[in-house]
Amino acid sequence: xxxxxxxxAGPGPGAGAPRRDLRSGSLPRYFPAALLASSAAxxxxxLLAFSSFGFVLWAVLTAxxxxxxxxxxxxxxxxxxxxxxxxxxxxxxICFALAMLPxxxxxxxxxGNGLARFDGYFLSVSMNxxxxxxxxxxxxxxxxxxxxxxGMATLISVPVGVMTAVYLVEYARGRMKRTIMFFVDxxxxxxxxxxxLFVVALWIILFGPGNTNGAAGALSLAVLMIPVVVRSSExxxxxxPQDLREASYALGVPKWRTITKxxxxxxxxxxxxxxxxxxxxxxxxxAPLILTAGSSAVSINWNLFDGQMMSLPVFIYSQVRxxxxxxxxxxxxxxxxxxxxxxLLFFLARMIGxxxxxxxx
Amino acid sequence: MTTTDAPTVAPPPRGRRRIGDxxxxxxxxxxxxxxxxxxxxxxxxxxxxxxxxxxxxxxNFITDRSWDxxxxxxxxxxxxxxxxxTVLAAxxxxxxxxxxxxxxxxxxxYYAPRRLASLLGYLVDLLAAIPSVVYGLWxxxxxxxxxxxxxxxxxxxxxxxxxxAGPASTSAxxxxxxxxxxxxxxxxxxxxxxxDVFHQVPQGHRExxxxxxxxxxxxxxxxxxxxxxxxxxxxxxxxxxRALGETMAVAMILSPSLAVSWNxxxxxxxxxxxxxxxxxxxxxxxxxxxxxxxxxxxxAITLVVNMGARYIVARGNKES
Amino acid sequence: xAKRIDVSGLHVYYGDFLAVEDVSMTIEPRSVTAFIGSSGCxxxxxxxxxxxxxxxxxxxxxxxxxLLDDMDIYAPDxxxxxxxSEVGMVFQKANPFPxxxxxxxxxxxxxxxxxxxxxxxxDELVEDSLRGAxxxxxxxxxxxxxxxxxxxxxxxRLCIARATAVKxxxxxxxxxxxxxxxxxxxxxEDLIHxxxxxxxxxxxxxxxxxxxxxxxRTAFFNLSAPGKPGKLVEMGExxxxxxxxxxxxxxxxxxxxxx
Numbered sequence: 004x005x006x007x008x009x010x011x012a013g014p015g016p017g018a019g020a021p022r023r024d025l026r027s028g029s030l031p032r033y034f035p036a037a038l039l040a041s042s043a044a045x046x047x048x049x050l051l052a053f054s055s056f057g058f059v060l061w062a063v064l065t066a067x068x069x070x071x072x073x074x075x076x077x078x079x080x081x082x083x084x085x086x087x088x089x090x091x092x093x094x095x096x097i098c099f100a101l102a103m104l105p106x107x108x109x110x111x112x113x114x115g116n117g118l119a120r121f122d123g124y125f126l127s128v129s130m131n132x133x134x135x136x137x138x139x140x141x142x143x144x145x146x147x148x149x150x151x152x153x154g155m156a157t158l159i160s161v162p163v164g165v166m167t168a169v170y171l172v173e174y175a176r177g178r179m180k181r182t183i184m185f186f187v188d189x190x191x192x193x194x195x196x197x198x199x200l201f202v203v204a205l206w207i208i209l210f211g212p213g214n215t216n217g218a219a220g221a222l223s224l225a226v227l228m229i230p231v232v233v234r235s236s237e238x239x240x241x242x243x244p245q246d247l248r249e250a251s252y253a254l255g256v257p258k259w260r261t262i263t264k265x266x267x268x269x270x271x272x273x274x275x276x277x278x279x280x281x282x283x284x285x286x287x288x289x290a291p292l293i294l295t296a297g298s299s300a301v302s303i304n305w306n307l308f309d310g311q312m313m314s315l316p317v318f319i320y321s322q323v324r325x326x327x328x329x330x331x332x333x334x335x336x337x338x339x340x341x342x343x344x345x346x347l348l349f350f351l352a353r354m355i356g357x358x359x360x361x362x363x364x
Numbered sequence: 365m366t367t368t369d370a371p372t373v374a375p376p377p378r379g380r381r382r383i384g385d386x387x388x389x390x391x392x393x394x395x396x397x398x399x400x401x402x403x404x405x406x407x408x409x410x411x412x413x414x415x416x417x418x419x420x421x422x423x424n425f426i427t428d429r430s431w432d433x434x435x436x437x438x439x440x441x442x443x444x445x446x447x448x449x450t451v452l453a454a455x456x457x458x459x460x461x462x463x464x465x466x467x468x469x470x471x472x473x474y475y476a477p478r479r480l481a482s483l484l485g486y487l488v489d490l491l492a493a494i495p496s497v498v499y500g501l502w503x504x505x506x507x508x509x510x511x512x513x514x515x516x517x518x519x520x521x522x523x524x525x526x527x528x529a530g531p532a533s534t535s536a537x538x539x540x541x542x543x544x545x546x547x548x549x550x551x552x553x554x555x556x557x558x559x560d561v562f563h564q565v566p567q568g569h570r571e572x573x574x575x576x577x578x579x580x581x582x583x584x585x586x587x588x589x590x591x592x593x594x595x596x597x598x599x600x601x602x603x604x605x606r607a608l609g610e611t612m613a614v615a616m617i618l619s620p621s622l623a624v625s626w627n628x629x630x631x632x633x634x635x636x637x638x639x640x641x642x643x644x645x646x647x648x649x650x651x652x653x654x655x656x657x658x659x660x661x662x663x664a665i666t667l668v669v670n671m672g673a674r675y676i677v678a679r680g681n682k683e684s
Numbered sequence: 685x686a687k688r689i690d691v692s693g694l695h696v697y698y699g700d701f702l703a704v705e706d707v708s709m710t711i712e713p714r715s716v717t718a719f720i721g722s723s724g725c726x727x728x729x730x731x732x733x734x735x736x737x738x739x740x741x742x743x744x745x746x747x748x749x750x751l752l753d754d755m756d757i758y759a760p761d762x763x764x765x766x767x768x769s770e771v772g773m774v775f776q777k778a779n780p781f782p783x784x785x786x787x788x789x790x791x792x793x794x795x796x797x798x799x800x801x802x803x804x805x806x807d808e809l810v811e812d813s814l815r816g817a818x819x820x821x822x823x824x825x826x827x828x829x830x831x832x833x834x835x836x837x838x839x840x841r842l843c844i845a846r847a848t849a850v851k852x853x854x855x856x857x858x859x860x861x862x863x864x865x866x867x868x869x870x871x872x873e874d875l876i877h878x879x880x881x882x883x884x885x886x887x888x889x890x891x892x893x894x895x896x897x898x899x900x901r902t903a904f905f906n907l908s909a910p911g912k913p914g915k916l917v918e919m920g921e922x923x924x925x926x927x928x929x930x931x932x933x934x935x936x937x938x939x940x941x942x943x
Contacts, residue, residue: 025755025770027763059510084765084796088579095475098467099484102555105502105548106491112506113498166395174392183396185674186403192602192670193406193663194609195496196637200659201406203652204413212652226402233399259388287495290611290641298645316497316612323501323616331505338498349493353486478742568779572843574740576793576850577769586792590783 028080035073042068059104066097110342117339120332126340130313131302135325142337144303145318148217149344151307152296152314153286155221156228161278163225164232165267171233172240173262190230198226199291206295217307220296220314224285231284235277239270272359279352283345289316315341410660417441417653425657429622431639433654434647441654443661445622449539449633450662453614454607456543456628461551462600468551469558470584485559492552500616503545508536508617515540515629532629537617540628542635545613550603557599557677561592594680601673605666614638636662686713686884687753687770687853689734694748696729696738704730705913707748709903713853716876716885718899718922720892722937726914727888727905731856734886735771736764752854769797771854772847776862778839780831780846787827789842790814793850809849817845818875837868841875848879855879857887861894873898892938896926904934 046064050056070093078086125141133140167187171180202223206214243266251261267274292298297311298321304312313321315337322334418425421439428442472485512534519530569587578586589596615638623632634642640655640662647655689711696704704726711717719727732738733746736757750757757767780789790810795801801809810827814820819841823834831842840860847855857876861869876898879885889895895902903919918931929935 025752025757025763025766026759026761027766029761029763084579084582085763088581091581091584092475095467095471098464099471099476101464102468102488102491102551106487106494108506109494109498109502112502116505163395163398166392167399170392170396174389175396179396183399185671186400188674189667189670190399190403192605192609192666192673194611194637194666196611196640197406197410197609197659197663197666200640200656201409204409204656205405207413207652208409226406229399229402257382257385259382259385262388283493287497289495289497290615290637293641294644316495319497319501320612320616323504334501335505338501341495342498345493345495349490566779568775568777569781571737571740571773571775572779572781572846573792575735575737575768575773575775576796576847577765577767578793578796579765582796586781590781593783 027082027085029085030073030076030080034076038073038076039065039069042072062100062104066093066100069093070097113335113338113342116332116335118336120336121339125333125336129301129303133301135322135330136327138329140333142315142318142333142340144300145313145315145337146340147303147305148296148300148312148314149286149316151305152217152220152224152292152312153282155218155307156224156285157278157282159221159225160228160232160281164229164278164281165236165274167229167233168236168240169262169267171237173258173266187230187233190226191234193227195223195227195288196290196294198223199294201226202291202295215295215297215311216309217296217304217312220292220312221307223291223295224288227288227291228281228285231281232278235280236270236274239273239277240266242273243269272355276352276356279348279355283348283352286348287316287341287345289320292317293320315344406663407660410656410663413653414657414660415653417650418657420650421654426661429624431622431643431654434649434651436649439650439654443636443658445624446634446636446639446658447661447665448624449618450608450635450637450665452626452633453539453543453546453635454604456540457546457550457607458600458604460544460547461554461603462596464547465551465554465599465603466558466596468555469562470588472555472559473562474580474584474588488552488555491548496549496610496612497616499545499549500613503541503613503617504537507545508541511536511541511544519629527626527628529627530629533631535631537619538629538631539618539625539633542614542617543628545617546607546610549610549613550606553606554596554599554603557602558592558596561595561680562588564595565591594676598673598677598680601669601676605669605673608669609637609662609666611637611641615641686882688713688751689854689884689886690749690751691734692749692751694730694733694746694750696726696733696746697744698741699743702913704733705908705915707916709916709919711884711886712901713884714880714882715900716880716887716898718895718902719886719888719905720890720895720902720937721905721914721917722907723890724914725905725907727903728858729914730905731858731886731888732773734854734856735768735773737768737773739764769793769850770852771856772850772852773856774840774843774847774858774860776859778836778843778863780834780839780842782830782832784831785828786823786831786834786842789831790845790849793846797850813845813849814842816848816879817841818871818878819845835868837864837871840864840868840872844872844875844879848883852883854884854886857885859888859890862890869894892926896922902926904929904931904937906933906937 043065046061046068047056050061070090073093074086074090077089126146127143128141129144130140131144167183171183175183202219206219247265247269248261251265292314296314296317298317300311300313304310319334319337319341322330322337417433417439420437421441423430423440423442425442427444428440429445431441433439433441468488472481476484515532515536518528519532522528523530565588569591570583573583573586614635618634618638619631620642621632621634625632636658640658643651644655692708694704694707695702707730719731721727729738734750738744738746746758752770756762781792784792787810790813791806794809811820814823819838822838831839834842861872864872873894876885876887887898899922901920902922902925904917904925905914906917907914918925918929918934925934926938929938
């Protein structure tokens with residue numbers, strides 16, 4: 004093998020080769036931050052001078068001026084490609100800000116408007132005997148209804164959902180498995196109002212027209228909840244290491260005992276997380292309940308099988324439909340209650356998921 | 365989709381099937397089949413209950429724009445106007461949400477500081493946790509009043525475009541407002557699907573782009589977006605399915621109406637889902653049956669869209 | 685076109701962890717330099733610092749000097765994007781863009797800098813690059829087919845064509861043959877021989893026969909102790925390293941006593 008070229012002799016062979024400069028003019032590292040801060044300040048100053056300061060307007064103008072200036076500066080100092088890169092970076096940040104805007108706005112307005120009426124009284128009295136325009140009444144009956152209906156829906160969907168997940172992970176294979184998985188996915192896309200109409204149609208056939216009660220509402224929510232429970236439980240069951248199952252089989256434990264004594268307990272935390280997220284999702288469902296549990300109940304009703312049942316989301320809707328100022332106050336307060344419940348479920352679910360996550364991840 | 369088959373371990377050989385195993389397996393399989401039964405039941409019961417009004421209907425159900433169904437005989441109703449409103453609202457939502465969602469997904473996967481990424485993703489997920497009725501309340505109680513001057517400005521300056529012709533609604537309770545709220549609601553869905561595929565882009569492809577001197581955006585254009593296309597399209601279709609069927613935000617923002625209008629700044633349009641929610645409490649005679657028929661149309665549309673979306677996503681997963 | 689690389693006092697860190705310690709070496713232009721050493725000794729990590737690709741990994745950073753001819757690629761105003769178009773890279777696993785045709789794959793990098801390339805110029809560049817990669821005859825009739833339809837060895841040569849189309853002066857190859865069969869490996873090795881006429885080539889390999897076959901100079905990397913950073917043990921002309929190494933560690937590795 005020849006090694007003649009290996010001598011580090013002579014001047015570098017690069018003589019005459021086109022020399023590419025690796026340096027490019029570049030904006031200082033602090034430039035974007037400094038520019039953003041100064042655009043924000045200048046825009047705020049200008050808006051205040053015209054006494055038309057609004058948060059959204061300020062944010063939009065700041066983002067706009069920052070983007071324009073940074074792209075122009077980059078195109079001048081750096082290069083066209085760099086300028087495009089900076090433009091996209093800027094746009095991508097703006098997209099994220101655009102998503103945060105409604106989130107903050109919804110939470111902020113619900114909090115701001117809801118606090119006026121959100122108190123012990125509101126949470127502990129119903130609308131029984133309260134005229135819509137009276138400065139009285141609360142959402143207790145709706146809270147009761149939400150608890151009863153959602154509780155019942157959970158009781159229906161958890162066994163069905165978890166068992167389906169067990170079937171998909173432990174038993175099914177081939178065409179049957181693919182079919183069920185596909186239709187579970189499709190089922191997650193059923194519009195909630197269609198689930199409501201389904202129960203309406205079923206109830207007309209079973210009990211005749213005009214029968215609205217909490218059980219119907221619970222069933223319609225279960226239709227929406229089952230696929231969510233299946234999907235999350237399925238994921239959790241798949242996380243259970245195969246070794247655990249094999250160890251159990253090796254001890255001569257039958258398959259069903261293995262599932263109930265090893266697989267399900269191992270994934271219990273994950274299953275709980277998934278179920279709580281599913282509850283959080285259906286607890287705010289409104290449309291199916293208007294159809295199935297009615298929208299005009301005013302008194303406390305714990306009986307799922309007897310008459311209309313109010314729920315928090317439907318309470319919000321029916322108060323908005325009445326349209327008076329005090330109705331809107333009640334709606335905002337109920338919305339605050341509902342959001343607090345949903346957020347609580349959401350955070351608890353995350354906590355459980357994080358604290359008891361399988362160690363194998 | 366997680367289609368990885370867990371390698372099913374054969375239980376130890378045994379002489380007879382245990383009673384417990386048989387019962388438990390039966391229960392599990394029964395639950396799976398129950399889901400198929402429910403889905404079939406949804407279609408079947410809707411058809412059965414829609415039939416009386418559809419057979420008595422004196423108008424063309426698909427194209428007619430009127431809704432005279434709350435009568436004891438000779439109802440005349442159709443979903444023409446409502447279907448138009450439904451598609452228009454979903455189209456607006458999709459147009460607004462898809463680019464933003466792609467941007468958010470790129471932000472979370474490739475731009476945000478690593479430590480913050482999961483927290484930021486979680487914040488976007490929170491958007492999906494807010495109940496639709498709260499979005500409706502926010503839309504009518506906060507967003508619409510804010511939009512009134514914006515719409516007036518648009519009508520003044522862009523009024524020569526038919527979509528934005530004036531005079532703008534003084535309440536801003538229009539299809540555009542509904543579309544904006546729907547866009548916010550479907551944002552987390554499209555974002556989640558896009559994020560998933562962006563995470564799956566092979567490191568080799570990204571490094572190949574960077575190694576030949578691509579900037580971050582050029583790397584995304586060369587390696588990430590082509591790879592993620594099926595996920596983005598599938599996510600957008602799932603979002604559209606949601607927007608088509610979303611009820612409360614629309615029912616609260618739009619007033620009952622049966623008009624067909626391309627004008628986004630004036631009220632008049634209504635969607636199928638919104639119409640059902642608004643009309644149901646007052647339905648008499650053939651009314652309920654007619655609304656169920658409308659629901660059947662909605663079910664069929666969303667079913668097709670969702671199946672299409674799942675198909676595209678599944679095919680994309682297989683290719684990669 | 686080929687350029688000399690002078691590395692002095694280079695340390696590579698992942699976060700607080702020192703992965704490669706104090707490397708200094710000179711890589712000659714128009715020659716092939718091989719990096720050998722056991723797994724995890726930092727040779728790939730070090731290779732990636734030569735075109736600042738390590739910066740893609742979060743938390744990774746390098747300290748020291750890497751001169752490309754006279755230009756320090758770590759100088760404050762140097763743009764890593766330009767460094768990478770000057771120092772190309774080929775990876776262990778062939779990675780043509782799956783959605784692009786063979787033609788577009790070759791042009792992918794070149795088009796970044798030259799958007800308005802004429803059709804004729806593009807055709808010429810594609811043909812030159814593919815010929816340079818010994819691939820033209822095999823693919824000239826299916827340039828518009830996706831690159832993912834090629835065999836593993838062809839895909840790797842396509843990736844080399846894609847890298848050379850950018851007109852770099854240095855080519856870094858990170859175990860380019862480890863996923864290939866012997867015949868494809870031979871084709872790549874022939875190609876490396878040909879490419880060294882125009883480029884400075886640095887190749888990381890696990891295969892000592894390969895290092896002996898293709899390289900002019902060889903650098904041996906090793907961990908100073910398990911859990912300690914990797915370092916350059918010895919560098920010299922390939923046949924000297926393989927026949928008369930100066931260091932005991934090198935000899936042990938070459939003779940297969942460990943690694």
